[in-house]
Amino acid sequence: MDVVPEAAVESTEAVDDVHLKLLAGGEHANVQHFRIDPGAVVPEHSHPNEQLGYVVSGTLEFHVDGETRTVEPGDSYVLAGDEPHGAENTGDEPAVGIEVFAPPRENPDWRN
Structure with missing residues (x-):
């Protein structure tokens, strides 16, 4: 079994305040x-990986297929692989959560 403590991994700022x-x-x-800070925007993008998420705190607005969907603490979500999507934090506190990617995102663009 492998254990990866969140505190042991350095954060990457993928885009401003994300x-x-x-x-x-x-x-x-x-x-x-x-962690997506208030006012931060994740530009529309897509990837072949299915993306499942869970919001621990804060609120996010996802933009998918011309619709805006709000996710709040306790909400989970799924985005199909290759589905264009973006998100923004329009709230007053950071949005914090976890996501699972399948298959694994071994070297996402934001790491470069």
Whole structure:
């Protein structure tokens, strides 16, 4: 069994005020921690990985297929692989949560 403490992984600022940590990964999926500060925007993008998430605190607005969906603490979500999506934090506190990618995102663009 591998254990990856969140505190042991350095955060990467993928875009302004969007902080990501790639955590444990296996053969079929991996885990990512996110913190998206108030006012931050994740530009529309897509990737072949299915993306499942859970919001621990704060609120995010996802933009998918011309619709805006709000996710709040305790909400989970799923985005299909290759589905264009973006998000923004329009709230007053950081949005914090975890995401699972399948297959694993071994070297996402934001790490470069």
